[in-house]
């Protein structure tokens with residue numbers, strides 16, 4: 001890395017990725033500098049972070065919390081803003097080089113687009129933005145000459161394996177999946193799963209939405225679509241392999257048959273830091289992998305018959321157009337409803353499948369089309385859920 005520091009905006013700083021990104025920035029004071037923090041509604045944590053990390057500006061999306069946040073930060077030298085427009089503008093300020101998109105779900109789409117339009121390098125955690133509008137996002141990023149560096153551990157692994165391989169096409173990639181807490185179970189076993197069981201992920205500590213997505217395997221489906229756009233692949237070049245130890249983070253296979261894998265303990269701080277420091281690796285004290293404790297690394301095939309979300313995501317990826325946007329919106333409503341005890345675990349896939357069946361195909365959606373499709377699908381999913389309960 002050059003002597004210059006990289007100046008960072010964290011969108012979604014109060015979440016799992018956001019708080020880990022702050023730890024990374026704190027550990028690299030010579031190389032990384034924080035400029036902006038944003039959150040949805042958690043002003044207590046946002047104010048605490050602002051006092052500790054002294055950013056230039058903070059944005060709270062929930063406008064009703066503006067006064068209270070301003071009051072909490074009145075003695076600090078920090079600009080306080082609220083609302084969606086402020087979020088979309090803050091990503092463009094001159095002081096920022098890299099925008100970490102760590103808002104969860106579709107809610108992160110517009111700010112991701114705004115950051116790309118402002119020409120900022122993207123450290124992308126918000127996979128849903130690429131799932132919904134991958135074609136649009138990647139084409140605008142190409143036009144603007146904007147780099148998108150993956151934060152998702154599997155995609156960071158692929159990205160790391162591709163270093164030095166610019167002349168060598170990818171034959172195939174293998175995205176590894178832990179299998180989540182219900183690996184090996186069959187449909188009948190999943191019937192009475194509680195949200196507490198689904199929230200108890202064996203290897204990773206993450207926000208609630210992605211933890212449920214991991215339990216249903218939708219996370220891996222979303223990641224396949226994310227990989228399609230990040231690495232320009234067709235769906236038959238993207239394989240999923242279940243690897244319960246989460247040590248091999250993913251694998252690239254080249255045209256001569258050679259495979260490269262990236263390995264390490266499951267810790268999101270490494271991919272976050274790599275997205276901030278690319279192409280360099282910064283010295284860190286992240287815990288090292290000791291093979292003594294991992295004498296067996298195992299791999300098995302996924303079970304898309306039981307974990308239907310995986311099959312639905314591949315179906316949506318193959319159809320393309322607005323269909324992955326339908327998949328994502330239906331999934332977000334279904335997961336929220338599961339977390340609010342309105343539907344059971346298996347009903348998550350049923351809601352998504354029904355929304356996909358009813359969706360009208362749009363081959364080349366605009367940003368406004370995506371906004372409309374997302375809105376309409378959410379309404380449809382809510383209606384389906386209301387009818388069933």
Ligand code: NDP
Nearest residue numbers: 012014015016017039040041042103104107125126206207
């Ligand atoms: P969390 O739920 O922990 O955090 C989400 C963040 O987004 C919070 O800061 C939250 O603010 C903010 N937010 C939520 N809704 C809105 C909204 N409508 N407008 C503005 N801000 C909002 O999520 P994670 O950190 O787990 O995940 C973030 C993204 O990273 C997701 O897309 C996920 O798929 C991806 N990812 C996460 C991984 C992980 O290990 N956690 C691994 C790989 C990818 P508030 O706290 O105020 O609600």
Ligand code: MG
Nearest residue numbers: 152153154223
């Ligand atoms: Mg991942």
